[in-house]
Amino acid sequence: MGRNQARRQHRAALAPGQGRQYGNSRHVAAGQCHHRQSCRRRRDAARCASGLEGRVENQRGQIEPEISVMEREMPMPQTNLPTNLPIGSGPSVRRLSRGATISYGERKIMVGGGAPVVVQSMTNTDTADAIGTAIQIKDLARAGSELVRITVNNPEAAAAVPAIREQLDKMGIDVPLVGDFHYNGHTLLNDFPECAQALSKYRINPGNVGKGAKRDTQYAQMIEAACRYDKPVRIGVNWGSLDQALLARIMDENALRSQPWLAQAVMYEALVTSAIENAQRAEELGLAADRIILSCKVSGVQDLIAVYRELARRCDYPLHLGLTEAGMGSKGIVASTAALSVLLQEGIGDTIRISLTPEPGGDRTREVIVGQEILQTMGLRKFAPMVIACPGCGRTTSTVFQDLADKIQTYLRDQMPVWKKAYPGVEGMNVAVMGCIVNGPGESKHANIGISLPGTGESPAAPVFIDGEKKLTLRGERIAEEFQAVVLDYVKSHYGQAAA
Ligand code: SF4
Numbered sequence: 250m251g252r253n254q255a256r257r258q259h260r261a262a263l264a265p266g267q268g269r270q271y272g273n274s275r276h277v278a279a280g281q282c283h284h285r286q287s288c289r290r291r292r293d294a295a296r297c298a299s300g301l302e303g304r305v306e307n308q309r310g311q312i313e314p315e316i317s318v319m320e321r322e323m324p325m326p327q328t329n330l331p332t333n334l335p336i337g338s339g340p341s342v343r344r345l346s347r348g349a350t351i352s353y354g355e356r357k358i359m360v361g362g363g364a365p366v367v368v369q370s371m372t373n374t375d376t377a378d379a380i381g382t383a384i385q386i387k388d389l390a391r392a393g394s395e396l397v398r399i400t401v402n403n404p405e406a407a408a409a410v411p412a413i414r415e416q417l418d419k420m421g422i423d424v425p426l427v428g429d430f431h432y433n434g435h436t437l438l439n440d441f442p443e444c445a446q447a448l449s450k451y452r453i454n455p456g457n458v459g460k461g462a463k464r465d466t467q468y469a470q471m472i473e474a475a476c477r478y479d480k481p482v483r484i485g486v487n488w489g490s491l492d493q494a495l496l497a498r499i500m501d502e503n504a505l506r507s508q509p510w511l512a513q514a515v516m517y518e519a520l521v522t523s524a525i526e527n528a529q530r531a532e533e534l535g536l537a538a539d540r541i542i543l544s545c546k547v548s549g550v551q552d553l554i555a556v557y558r559e560l561a562r563r564c565d566y567p568l569h570l571g572l573t574e575a576g577m578g579s580k581g582i583v584a585s586t587a588a589l590s591v592l593l594q595e596g597i598g599d600t601i602r603i604s605l606t607p608e609p610g611g612d613r614t615r616e617v618i619v620g621q622e623i624l625q626t627m628g629l630r631k632f633a634p635m636v637i638a639c640p641g642c643g644r645t646t647s648t649v650f651q652d653l654a655d656k657i658q659t660y661l662r663d664q665m666p667v668w669k670k671a672y673p674g675v676e677g678m679n680v681a682v683m684g685c686i687v688n689g690p691g692e693s694k695h696a697n698i699g700i701s702l703p704g705t706g707e708s709p710a711a712p713v714f715i716d717g718e719k720k721l722t723l724r725g726e727r728i729a730e731e732f733q734a735v736v737l738d739y740v741k742s743h744y745g746q747a748a749a
Contacts, residue, residue, distance in 0.1 A: 445480075453527075
């Protein structure tokens with residue numbers, strides 16, 4: 250284990266809000282630290298060993314490198330909870346934030362202020378291609394993206410934005426559009442008023458609005474455009490494009506410390522400071538506080554968690570959460586899920602975007618589905634019926650149950666655009682598809698509808714359970730079609746208007 254990794258683990262063991270964060274270190278009062286055996290230095294001015302360089306005293310009073318103590322002793326976090334309470338579950342209380350409304354026509358999306366966590370996405374088409382971009386936005390919106398961001402990177406793209414909006418209106422897609430600006434946003438918003446009007450929100454990267462004396466002027470021009478057109482903004486800091494002047498200032502301040510922070514802590518501080526100072530500047534320029542959303546994106550899981558915990562602690566603006574450059578395939582999904590789950594569980598995050606790199610020819614809507622699945626599996630929102638399926642093992646050597654699980658999952662998601670309106674509440678339904686008798690009947694009984702397929706050597710029959718009771722048995726070649734019909738009947742009878 251590396252030294253930094255040990256420190257991060259150590260910090261993570263502290264209860265949220267416990268102790269005081271100093272960049273990369275959390276200093277705690279003696280007795281507060283869960284790693285009390287490891288933190289020999291807490292006796293020294295109540296400072297936690299996790300934030301210090303050098304050597305420490307071990308439990309036998311010997312001096313040894315700090316890392317060896319951390320490696321040897323990683324006790325489980327302790328809690329002071331009474332032991333006679335029932336085991337609880339669910340996420341922590343949501344962080345209180347102001348609500349910012351993003352609207353287009355009658356469609357209003359509240360971010361923060363206690364509203365459900367919003368799923369958003371971003372196109373990867375050339376925005377100047379109005380038709381191609383409108384089609385991808387339609388696909389993202391139909392998949393469930395509640396906001397869609399498009400890059401507005403040049404005059405051609407800015408000129409296309411009103412046409413994109415028009416195309417979407419013709420297709421009946423009222424999803425609010427967010428314009429992503431870098432370098433020339435102040436010019437584009439000024440030169441293309443119809444673009445400024447057609448967008449429902451502007452994303453401003455304070456590290457990419459200009460340099461030197463121009464920076465403040467150009468940032469102010471963008472905020473003034475937001476005020477003029479009455480649009481909310483996301484002040485989106487990214488560590489790949491951090492405001493270099495601000496970073497230099499924070500580094501200078503760090504150099505004056507008697508014990509300078511590690512470079513990583515300086516970077517965290519610069520990210521958080523950039524977001525908050527630019528939000529304060531926007532308010533000074535006349536933008537209402539409830540028109541501001543913040544983000545501080547980084548590409549490392551532990552970095553993201555550390556930065557957002559601190560950002561959440563220091564302000565009450567709603568927070569846009571996402572791991573930037575998460576990557577491709579399972580790595581991107583796992584990294585995003587790991588980072589966002591920790592923060593969402595702590596009540597941090599008001600809107601999410603999953604920045605997956607699509608495989609060549611891959612479907613852009615995947616990032617929407619992954620975002621929804623993170624929220625739904627955490628119990629924060631419901632978007633579509635969930636399919637519970639066993640992984641399969643040597644007890645089932647055919648692919649019948651895999652095919653059935655895949656078919657039913659695709660069927661359920663495909664029906665949702667219609668079902669959502671016709672069968673309110675259906676998004677909370679659970680369907681179990683199990684491979685054999687070992688866990689099949691038991692798991693199926695916990696679902697609204699469950700089917701236990703025959704494993705190798707079992708009788709070729711598939712009992713179907715509805716609301717915990719075995720209702721029928723399917724046999725033969727058409728099990729998938731017949732099970733689908735059973736599911737549809739259940740949906741109609743339990744979620745249709747007549748059932749209300
Ligand atoms: S339910 Fe049966 S087939 Fe599925 S994993 Fe368990 S034992 Fe294997």
